[in-house]
Amino acid sequence: MKRTYKIIIVSTLLMTTMFQSGCKKGWLDVNYNPRELTNTNATSNLLLPPLLEVAAAIPGEFEILSMWLGYWAGPTLPPALNLTNYTNVPSGSMPSQTLPFLEEKATALGQDFYLGIAKVLRAIAWSRCVDKLNDVPYSEAFKQAILRPKYDDGKSIYEDLMKQLTAASALIKNAEVSKNEKIAEADIMFHGDKVKWLQFINTLKLRLLIHQSNRPERAAYIASEIQTIKDQGSGFLPMGMDGAVNPGWGLNIKVSLYYGLYSSSNNRGGSRGDIFSGVNSVDFAHANEYGLNLLKADQDPRIGFIYSSVDVVLPAGAPDPFPQPAPNTFRGSRFGLPINSIQYPYQNRQYISAVGGSRNTDVVSAASAGIIKGNNMDAWVITSVENAFLQAEAVFRGWLTGDPEQAYKTALKESFRWLNVGGNKANPSLSDAIFDQWYTAQASNQRVNWTAAPDKYKLIMFQKYMALNGIDPIETWVDYRRNGRFPDVPVSVDPTRIGNTIPIRFVYTNDEIITNEANVKALGEINMFTGKIWWMP
Structure with missing residues (x-):
């Protein structure tokens, strides 16, 4: 695996996304050619x-893991697709x-x-x-x-x-x-x-x-x-x-990463496609019935911020491949289910909920709500939501000082704030009020309320799972594996799937196996369904 990185430095990087808008030059001059970089300049x-x-x-595994873990499900995916039947799992x-x-x-x-x-x-x-x-x-x-x-x-x-x-x-x-x-x-x-x-x-x-x-x-x-x-x-x-x-995203230069990949209202490019299946990233970014129905069951106010309402409501009496609970303004797909478009003509993007905030096509403002905030939204490495749940777990474990119940509620409230459920980022108390009202109404709900939950740790983990929907499926996958496959996300219903559990690791590429054969073989058999990551119990 020879790696040459001193002469052509940035050929693998997305330098063209870094230009600043307007006359003012940002960190990158518009006349700058990254391929001319040498060890000197x-x-x-x-x-x-x-x-x-x-x-x-946002790597390609973002979409794969979002579907594996019950967040997303493309409404019109072709049958026997590798991500629905767990074949040809990527290396990441x-x-x-x-x-x-x-x-x-x-x-x-x-x-x-x-x-x-x-x-x-x-x-x-x-x-x-x-x-x-x-x-x-x-x-x-x-x-x-x-x-x-x-x-x-x-x-x-x-x-x-x-x-x-x-x-x-x-x-x-x-x-x-x-x-x-x-x-x-x-x-x-x-x-x-x-x-x-x-x-x-x-x-x-x-x-x-x-x-x-x-x-x-x-x-x-x-x-x-x-x-x-x-x-x-x-x-x-x-x-x-x-x-x-x-780096200065916007309509004049290039839209932000998440907006370009997953906004169902985006017409400015930025999505990625699969030449074999004919689907692209926007097709994937639609509601999985599992994640959607959990929000419905808990009457969770975040439903319209994690997912968007459908563009068109399913006509009364129209054929539906499986029953879906109310409200019918939010509908999902079943991951891996082959759909006959002639038999079920309404199981397509218009009738399935997209990512929350998909209709936010303007620049980010204080009123921007949902996951997608606008065409110039930031790209996150660690969100305040994940940070809050990390601290809540650390307090629960006794690593950090504090009250575990309060730390949990702070984390859950941060999810409401991050999504801007209250509609005014400048006034987070509006989101807090909606959270407080909902939390009080869910006093007997073991999946929501601290007092009602018999297992406080699982409560924290479940609500972290809910809060990271559409935000970080990679961290959700970590939690799923370190917690013994919790929550119990259903596997793909693709009849061609090769396993009855969600994979718990990726596999090495064929190129790596060929070029570094001895070192790869020394690791022993690699099984994506049973081969543990070192931190798994």
């Missing part, structure tokens, strides 16, 4: 922005080969702020890789002299990433900003704000510790790392703040 401020965008990128996106080059460049120039951010990006990319594949080439990856890198075990990679994050905190905290050229401009996440970066690092650390929390033998290690977070002293990102990037 590839400065840190040019390398960082596309790497930050990659950290917030891999870390960018530009990451080590940024670390080298920042080190050589004494740019500790850039170096610290590069280490954070390393932790994001490689932890995601481990979460999908477990053992991967890490210590020998991207070394030009090594054609067949060895595979490092997932646990050792995680532990090294925690060390990298601790080092990143020190580097950023002590960095001389003046030595880090254009850091406020190149940093399209926090614009050179040290405190926010330190808080983000602690939040990312908490995510990685939560992943391994159900392994009893990790208790001492986790306790030590939690103490390191406390000793660092910056805390976590505050409620209402995402770790998110935005």
